[in-house]
Amino acid sequence: MGQPASSMKGRVCLVTGGNSGIGKETAVGLARLGATVIIVSRDRVKGETALSEIKRKSESQSVDLMVADLSSMQSVHQLAQEFLAKYPKLHVLVNNAGIFLPKRMVTVDGLETTFTTNHLGHFLLTNLLLDRIKASAPSRVINITSDAHKGAEIDFDDLMGEKKFSGFKAYGQSKLANILFTYELARRLGGTGVTANCLHPGLVRTGFGKDVVGLMTFVVRVVGPFMMSPEKAARAAVYLASSPELESVTGKHFVKGKEEYSSRESFDQTTAERLWQVSAELTSLS
């Protein structure tokens, strides 16, 4: 991994899931570099606690909180409106919020929660903010994916897991969707000065998967001490958000800050275009 920018002064960065784990440490890293950072949290109390911690750790007061639930399309619309009304620029969007649910749950919109939170909410948010991001170019969109995308497929016949559900399948599918979305976005943004890249942060010791019990709890207990700290994992996200050497790098998948191939499925342009179409329909994106 190369160096992050020496300064992000004057840059505006929005980080979803910024109240916890990798997102929170990414916010700290960007604020330390002088950026104005807005974190998104679905819970106001958790968000305010994180906000104080980020300000203290980064020694910056240029950190703001917006409360929104990425699994609710109405909430995503409100978030976009609030952001657009308050900030005239958006240079970096880090789509980081994510969830793993062992049991099938549905959102207020009647959609499966894992796919909606991890992919659809960010798909809609990015599109609602895209004109502002383009107008702020050079600017960057960074999607946090996972190695769990490997072996996954987009099951267009059962996208919402209504016929058959498995937490691992839903999570893997959502993380593959993050990559397909990144590559398609990069294609659509060609020549605009906006880049779109994605990142697998590695195995990180966060609260992630806290809803999973049984075997996973055991695995986390055993491998926990060997997992990366969120501070270390966030370095890669800060690098992607700020490094001058990545200024014109787009449509790439990074693992802990190094460019790496993602799965064969993730390069399927027909799937990516179809996913974009279906996502636009599901989120009522005009």
Ligand SMILES: NC(=O)c1ccc[n+]([C@@H]2O[C@H](COP(=O)([O-])OP(=O)(O)OC[C@H]3O[C@@H](n4cnc5c(N)ncnc54)[C@H](OP(=O)(O)O)[C@@H]3O)[C@@H](O)[C@H]2O)c1
């Ligand atoms: N940890 C790992 O080993 C690992 C590995 C590969 C990829 N990742 C990816 O890294 C990203 C960050 O995860 P993390 O490890 O930092 O876990 P984390 O500490 O649990 O952070 C996830 C964040 O997403 C937020 N979130 C979940 N559902 C939301 C919703 N509906 N609306 C708004 N925010 C929501 C959480 O809010 P609450 O605090 O309210 O739950 C939290 O702030 C995820 O996309 C995950 O898939 C993690």
